Amino acid sequence: MYRNKTILIGFVLGCIYVFLKYCSSVQPEGEAKELSLDEHRIQKDQSFREWNSSPLPKKEIGSFTGLNYFPENKVFKVEAEFKRVSGEKPFAFPATNDTSYLYVKYGELSFTVNGVACKLSVYQSPDIVSQKGKEDYLFIPFTDLTNGKETYGGGRYLDFRIPESEKVYLDFNYAYNPYCVYDPTGYYCPIPPKENQLPIRIEAGEKNFGNH
Secondary structure: OOEEEEOEEEEEEOOEOOOOOHHHOOOOOOOOOOOOOOHHHHHHHHHHHOOOOOOOOOHHOOOOOOEOOOOHHHHEEEEEEEOHHHHHHHHEEOOOOEEEEEEEEEEEEEEEEEEEEEEEEEOOHHHHHHOOOOEEEEEEEEOOOOEEEOOOOOOOOEEEOOOOOOOOEHHHHHOOOHHHHOOOOEEOEOOOOHHHHHHHHHOOOEEOOOOO
8 A cells, every 4th residue: 555665644555545534434333424335435436536546557547437346235334342452562564565564453343244253453553643633543454255256365454443432333335455456566555464364255345446
């Protein structure tokens, strides 16, 4: 998700940097979304068509027709329990270009999907949270059994904000691809760790892009 070794700010390394203001994949119980899923997808497509925000190679922007998604599926909007962890030290998070970036494990999410108990670790970037307006930003990279088939083989991401309570809703309909899917030579992206490999198919969110 980084270009020329510069951290991009806007949509959680994909959504991590350019689209953060549009994201709402995890929220405390009762908190309203600013955008519906359809509105979110429309705005994201629009940002891909704009030269100043698109992760696509410039030569491909004119032919861009939209991202590919699973239909919205309420099964994959799940109630989760958030647990803050303490005493974790920063570690080198591997990226697709054989380098690494500093992250710290911030917490864990426990939930059930179709009767299968699952857990995801949530990470924090010291670089990002030191920036004004990003103080509550967290990051969830994950893989599931759709990877390499309907979805990008390297996994997908979800946005997360530091919650005010232990009970949150995790909405995989907002799962998105890292920027290296759209321009693998221009961006490199954090690789989801083994502890975030889900043993199920997450048939929700963004599918693979084009012929990549």
